[in-house]
Amino acid sequence: MLAKTTICALAAAVIVALMTSTSEAHSWIDCTDWRITNKKTPWAANSGHCVAWGRQFPMKTDKKTGKQTVTAPFGKLDSADPNRHYQQNPKDFTSCSDRKHGIEPGADESRKNPITSSYGNKFGVMASATPGQEICLRWPAKNHAVSSETKMAHRSFVFWDPKPVTAGTKDPTEKQFYGKNSDAYTKANNGGQPQMDGNPYFIKEIPYNDCSVIKGNTDLTPCGGCFNVPKTAKAGSIYMFHWRWQLNPNEYYTSCWDIKITKPATSSSKLVAGSNSTVFSDLESF
Template sequence: MLFRNSVIASAALALVATMVEAHSWADCVDWRFTDPSKPGWRATDGKCYGWARQYPINSGVSFGGLDSFSPSRHYQQSTSDFLPCSDHRHGVEPGADETRQNPISKAYGGRFGAMAQATPGQKMCVRWPAKNHAKKDEPNNPVMINMPNTILNKDPNQSGFTSANIAKLNYKDCNQIAGDTDRTPCGGCFNVPDGLATGTYVIQWRWMLNQDEYYTSCWDLQVTSKTDGGATTSRLSNSTSIFADLAEDDDN
């Protein structure tokens, strides 16, 4: 009985440690409110229409649980190279593979979520789980949204992303769930830069928990013309057929 109790206690401590050490990621990169006058991040407040690269929308894991999913969605950069998008091999915490695919559309559709789509100047919202870091006694370091304003044939390095910052979001903008600070939903909104040419751009979500302890998520954004009458309709579908004819990219 003593042995059994010790095992249970050890398992409980391990679970607590996992919860404490859990870190965040971009859960949805195109979150739209059901009622824009009452914005919120709970499932009842809106719906997701765009995800990060190779995001497993059919995993069956509830919101905020993909840190215990294989591969885990949270990726901590290594200070040796600050690889901007996880390749599932490098980093203090390797994370899931969010490298740029060739063609880009390979990272979306089927078992993965749809690619986000927007027009220049459009407001977009991103959602993430608090993972116990939106409490009053936690520092409130902002989420950085980094987006180069040119169409690239490969992802930039971290310096390239950092120099292309377009927004700083409040990490603690959350709908607090009593008794569950781990899966409390949070989010923020930013404007896609105006004047962009039609094409596919890369965006990085980057958050610093502690000094030089950074977590990132990467996704592609299909920017369409404001005069494209079908843009709004196509964004409402999880289908990626509109991206099937994207030009092949150079190998990274």
């Protein structure tokens, strides 16, 4: 009888632990340039492919072929060391994780010198785009794209630094991203929104819950959204981009990456999507 009781207690503890780890999962930008091939289920693994990733995104590179593959399945980097998701600390709201600040520091996404050192080899490729080009992002739902979540949790915002990344420069602060209107910044941290009109840092609000649903798996359900690179971006320069998602009041998660701006393709030189592939499938079924 005692043994049976002990087994039941252990089983209950395991279930509670699993439920806790699932409910506390948080998101990040898993792909900074997702090329959609099927608009019916745009974020599913078989409906597109990723050609670029965020700063210091962990990858494996085949020394012979140079082919890159991700080090973990889609949506699993929250259990990596360091984990990919970064929760800001309300005391400073450091815009990009530097492994020092934050309630959950996350992986290092701070600005390096040169910035190209955060890409290639053991890290993912930097995104490239032309001025005005549409870029699509992809992220795992992590159980927060469901209808029971607050309206607050269904919003995310995309920003950029309108000044090119150059040696010695720093990433903008979160307050800079939210505009000169300090009241907008204060309200945003409690479920509001950033200053949009006249704010050179703000690009677009993207619904967090735009997902290609995997039945019975709200954790690994893939979600995404698209935005246009500002037309003022200059070819030959690299610009920093920033995604911010709010789960609860004063509970924010961010991702940072860079995009190299190229000249628009001519009729004799068309832009071709990359062909990087992942070693893991997303285990998605519909």
